Amino acid sequence: MADFGFKLSKSSTLDLDKVDLKVYNLLCKTDPDIKTCMACGSCSATCTAAPFSGMSMRKVILALQRGQDVRPMLGKCMLCGKCTMVCPRAINTRHLILSICKCYD
């Protein structure tokens, strides 16, 4: 068949009807504070790893809420816990990270 240079790309749409929220729902039980994140970015701004690795706790939480795999990003966390100190919603982000790891055990 003639190659016209076109191909089908995967859609980047987040299809909320089809997302798998298994991990997020588990976390809502162990760390219910996760539901109160307001995406202010304090955690990411204060994160020691962020500027060099792209680690962002805010993005991790959002990704979980959208049913995406957070393991590649989480691998960059050094568990220093600075994010927990600045969160205005008093989310224990460090504990949350440990809980996320357990979900994937």
Add this chain to the structure above:
Amino acid sequence: MKDNIVIIGGGVAGMEAARQLIALGHKPIIVEKSNSLGGHVASWYKLFPDMTPASEIIARLTKEISDANVFTGTKVLSMTKDKDTYSLTLDNGVTIAAKAVLLATGFHLFDASKKEEYGYGVYDKVITNRDLEALFRGEKDARIDNPKAVGFVHCVGSRDLKAGNSQCSKVCCMTAVKQAIEMKEKFPQAEIYCFYMDLRLFGKKYEDFYINAQRDFGVHFIRGRVSEVGETFDGRLQVKAEDTLAGKPLKVQVDTLVLMSGMVCNPTVSDLVRQARLDIDDDGFLKSRNNIFDILESNRPGVFYAGACTGTKTVPETLAEARAAALEIHNYLKDG
């Protein structure tokens, strides 16, 4: 004989209530703990949304309540109830028997030094919204010296569980945008950055300020909460936030950083609250009987509220409540 009405607090709420009570034929008594009337508004320069000089509002109210009995520099030592009368003892030795008491005790500005990571009281160039109003009013401030870059931090001590206050202070977004414009007018060469979590510009004409700030004054709006502030070797301030829209950590150096301290409850009324057995709401403010229909009424007959003592309010909201409270009191005394 007319029944005594005592108004505790001589900010714009107390003053406007007194003005209306006088118009209704009463002779209210204002007890104000500081040495002058006007409350917080007396410390502001120009008021949104019309940029009305705050001094004009205070001057007008002061003139129109010249018939009221005013005790300034006076505290209420105790307030107790006997049948349908409240007995108030003042620290100047006066005791008043009043049929109705209006609490117009307002709010406190959040103490910005409690947010240690922002460095108020540590770094010279970190100031508050109140300090900036004083500068605009013409007070000298050696900390502000022709800045090349200025940052505004929204929500300081508001929407912050760690600061003990989960509520939105409501007026600060608007105040920040207003002050950003005023700052740009004063220092046209300065770059201005507003760090916000959500912009809550809810009131009449507020969105116009936002558009003007963007279009005519080039104010930069960055969606991210400032996480920490440090000093550079040459004495400037290094501000860190996440630019959450770009999804990247962000830093910028500024010469002045303005913290938008929020409106929080006034703890100095706790003695009165205990003695008169009034209810306090979860947010620490005085608790209205109902937040829709009975905002001006306390849980005790004869005790009324107006203004920022029940929650964050703008000046026009405060004035409207004060007028309504005067009418409530008038009707209460007429029926009683």
